[in-house]
Amino acid sequence: MTFNIPMNLDQQLRQEITQAITALFGSSPDNLQIQPTNPEFEGSHTLVCFPVTKISRKGPEETARLIGEKLVAASALVSHFNVVKGFLNLSVADAAWLQVLNDLRKDAHFGIQPVTGREIMVEYSSPNTNKPLHLGHLRNNFLGYSVAEIMKALGYTTHKVQIINDRGIHICKSMTAWKLFGNGETPESAGIKGDHLVGKYYVEFDKNYKAQMRDLVAGGMSEADAEKQAPIMQQAIDMLRKWEAKDAETVQLWKMMNGWVYSGFNATYQRMGVDFEKLYYESETYLLGKDEVLKGVESGVFFRKDDGSVWVDLTADGLDQKVLLRSDGTSVYMTQDIGTAMLRFRDFPKIEGQVYTVGNEQEYHFKVLFLILGKLGYEWARKCYHLSYGMVDLPTGKMKSREGTVVDADDLMAEMVAEAKKQAMELGKIDDMSAAEVDQLAEMIGLGALKYFLLKVDPKKRMMFDPNESISLQGHTGPFIQYTHARIRALLRKAAERGLAPATQAALPALEKSEREVIVRLNQYAARVQEAARDYSPAVIANYAYELAKDYNQFYQTVSILSEADATKLSFRLMLSATVADVIRHSMSLLGIQVPERM
RNA sequence: GGUCUCGUAGCUCAAUGGAUAGAGCAACUGCCUUCUAAGCAGUAGGUUGCUGGUUCGAGUCCAGCCGGGAUCACCA
Known part of the structure; x- marks a missing residue:
């Protein structure tokens, strides 16, 4: 598909400057430096003439003057110019500016020349389901949504997705605390948004967990042992075990509490004004990467240690060795992400890459992930981009959920x-x-x-x-x-x-x-x-x-x-x-x- | 400790290797009898953490140092 796109003012000006320099000096540099003129000087476009002196074999000011004179004589755009040191400040004729406005007024894309037929995926949000969204999620969501909109404006078909971290020990903690102390409380009975209610029990868990640890340590246990031995933690781990064994009662509780969280999240997303085309759930994808990893072992991309765990060796890339399957055969986060990435390219075969909107504390993780996907032979691995963003600090310092300094x-x-x-x-x-x-x-x-x-x-x-x-x-x-x-x-x-x-x-x-x-x-x-x-x-x-x-x-x-x-x-x-x-x-x-x- | 990253006005942030480093907030001065004053104009505020180097030119690139932060789990 081809368009007959009228040349814009900047392109036309660049071409004319190139022609002027070529006419004067025989040739012209490829990458002419044309920048907006500082407000203190007259003009709109400024040619930085220092790089041109190599070709002109004259001083920067004289070079600028000669180009300026040539342009005023030969160009319909340039009305006059001034030279300050090696900077050639060009004034574009008002007639040309009026033409710019006329063109802009008629153009639904405001001068943006859209590409077509290209697709891209943007992942953002991707929260855990054990507590409500906070300030950090707001930065994430607004960033991801905006980047997707910007790509869309450039003509890309964009697919907004997220991976919902709906399984694991964190949600089991909330479930355990609810079971112990909840007395059947629901968002309706409590009059609290579902995500906040589940978050309340996460806090409740932590409170009890800490108290139990204190007692154990006071009784002579080491801190490391107390962390594992605390009864409420044992219960949470047991809950996770039951969930993985698809215990009916546990799964039902899990579904109910996640359901509360989702309805709470949906209300938050709606107010934020963000949306998603497709949601991926970790509970549905966490086993998917395993096959690929095992295939990788056979093809020699990965290797197995004596205890049965599977690793990737990235020392040649300046990184470490990284575990991909535990010795008991279960998946780790990285394994899941390999599976999720493949699933997404299967779901949307036309996307050329994906953008992961995730905080910069996971930079190492994504570096590893993209390297692994590349090693597995996926072309699109090179088109994956970690949109890494910085933390949001409060005047009091870093947000810490344990210290109650999280901004909801x-x-x-x-x-x-x-x-x-x-x-x-x-x-x-x-x-x-x-x-x-x-x-x-x-x-x-x-x-x-x-x-x-x-x-x-x-x-x-x-x-x-x-x-x-x-x-x-x-x-x-x-x-x-x-x-x-x-x-x-x-x-x-x-x-x-x-x-x-x-x-x-x-x-x-x-x-x-x-x-x-x-x-x-x-x-x-x-x-x-x-x-x-x-x-x-x-x-x-x-x-x-x-x-x-x-x-x-x-x-x-x-x-x-x-x-x-x-x-x-x-x-x-x-x-x-x-x-x-x-x-x-x-x-x-x-x-x-x-x-x-x-x- | 290794790797990565940041350090710019009192504060929060800008500045594709280019000109005398710019905005906003806070402070001070003006401008509503005229299109919305959530606005406009102005004053003041800087050794761009430090020391070298590369370059015609460095806040920007390189090296070292100082100071923050992140990361280096069979966590996610």
Whole structure:
């Protein structure tokens, strides 16, 4: 499938610069460095001329001047230039900028050139089922969802999935404690969300476990022995054994409590605004990798030790040896992940790879996993990517469930929405809204603030979550950008009331500085989306949306729009505003953030 | 200890090897009788942890050191 894609301004300019340099000096470097001009200088595009001096055999300033003169003479785009040291600052003609806006206005993809026929899978969330979601899961979910949306915007068919860690000792702990102390309590009888109720018994387990250990140690037992010997732990281990033996009563309890957790999770996911195409359950996949590992033993990829355990030797890759099957033949985490990966490529044969959104404490694990998949001969192993993100720290330090410093996802979302509502009411701009409309708006703003806060930071970096600062709705925040959108929409409504419509085709003799700057920013959007996808970084989009909103606000505050006497200018400014609103909405949607019509 | 990773304004964060390192918050000054002030303009705030090296050019690359963090389980 081929498209007739019109060349965009950046590509055209690059081509013209290459031609100019070739005409002047006989040849041109392949990778010309063209960067946005610093705001302190005039122009929009800057050619860094130092690398060209090798070909020009002249000083950087003279090289820049010669190229600039050539471009002004030969290029329809470049209107004038200035040289600062070795930097050639180019000013693009206003007519060209107007063309950029006209093209953008007509393009449903805002200049993004979609690829087609490519598919990718994005895994995110993937919680344990023994406690509710917390702040760390929020970063995970928002990141994974956003990366999937960004890939989608580039034309990929994306499959959002998660692996639910529904089996193992952790859920057995909650089950044991519930059995011992629950008295048949249910989410309904307790009036508590299912995931929180199960989490309550996980905490209950831990409390009793600790008390028992203390007693045992006081009685002279070593700490290591006490950890294993504590009666309640014995009961949990017994529970796991029964589960693996498919004991009917245990399986029934397991199903019931996991069911509570799922309905709780679903409510949380819904409020978060994330979704999944398919859920994988560890209980259904944990045996799958075993066959592949055994096959690997036969083909010599893995080896068996005397005690029967199976290992992979990665010392040649600079890593260690890693166990894949225990001596009793059971699977470990790695084995399960091998099986899950294969299952997913079987379910979705057209995906070219998958993105695993998992915290950076598992970097070693994924390095090993991808190496193993490669050794097993799977081509797609090279296209698997660990979207590794940093921990979210609190001002008090690391979140620790044992110390009760975990920030609960449901609580946090509720607080953010409540704060948004409070501030909206105080401003008094929405007094005529119905209660339902106010709630809907508060939801949009509160979640927008939270998502933006977590997404604006480079995913790879560890970040600080200060509850007081994060709840702020001013400055470099989601609500700032939402506000800019709402204000434009209000402007357009008011214009429509007065019978004024945005131009469909902009035509002006010249642009105001602030107008040109907004168009220059709009022109960068497609490239920034590409960059975000390349780096798996929603932060790129988040920062772009902020820059665009800032540029627009400056324009908004500098020129008059509805009271502009010149009808051509007025309709052009409406068109520019409408385009900004559209790009804000689009870019924010890539972050999973909705924008309001008024606020 | 081995490996990986981070260290930028008081705080939280930006900066494809390029120009005098930028925003927001906090502090201080202005701007609502005119399109939404959740906004705009301005002041102040820096030896980019330290020392070398590579380069025309280093916050960015390399080496060493100092200081955080992660990881190195027949846990997940």
